[in-house]
Structure formats: C-alpha cells, structure tokens
Amino acid sequence: MLDSSKDQYPPLPLIQTWVWMMTQSGDADIQRKGQNNLIASFGSLAKANEYLVKKNQD
Template identity: 80%
Template sequence: MLDSAKVQYPPLPLIQTWVWMMIESGNPEIQDKGRNNLIAAFGSLAKANEYLAQMSKK
C-alpha cells in the first residue's frame, strides 16, 4: 500500500521557475503555463505557496 504522507513534489528549482513564469515573465501564455504547472503539481496555488513557505524555513 502506498504511503500518501510521502507525496513527491517536483524539485524546488523547477517550482521556483514556475513561480517566476507566473509572476515575472510578462507573457500571458507563459504566466498561464507556470500557473497550470503549479496547480497540476500541488492541486492548488495555495498548497504550492504553503509548500514554498515551508521549504524557505528549512
């Protein structure tokens, strides 16, 4: 049986790239792609933000 507590997220540099795409790229298509990648990986932008906040405390 799989342990759902051990969710595998993408590497932090990739997540940071998606955040950059969404916030700073200035290109609507790239912004959408970054947002969609984050949502696909985390289920929501709120969970992605929560994960990044947690990682920055380490």
C-alpha cells in the same frame, strides 16, 4: 498541512521557475503555463505556496 515525506513534488528549482513564469513573465501564455504547472503538481496555488513557505523555513 503538507507532508513532503508522503507526497512527491518536483525539484525546488523547477517550482521556483514556475513561480517566476507566473509572476515575472510579461507573456500571458507563459504566466498561464507556470500557473497550470503549479496547480497540476500541488492541486492548488495555496498548497504550492504552503510548500514553498515550508521549504524556506528549513
């Protein structure tokens, strides 16, 4: 489980932009960049998703 009080993550709007880049952009380079940014910040896409789900429940 993620403990956001311990870990420092980028601002939510930036994370949402990376998700948009990865899922909605028609450009493969932009999609890769969004994915790479999420992985670099969270360690995996699964952890990024877990963080976003938790944020949406707050």
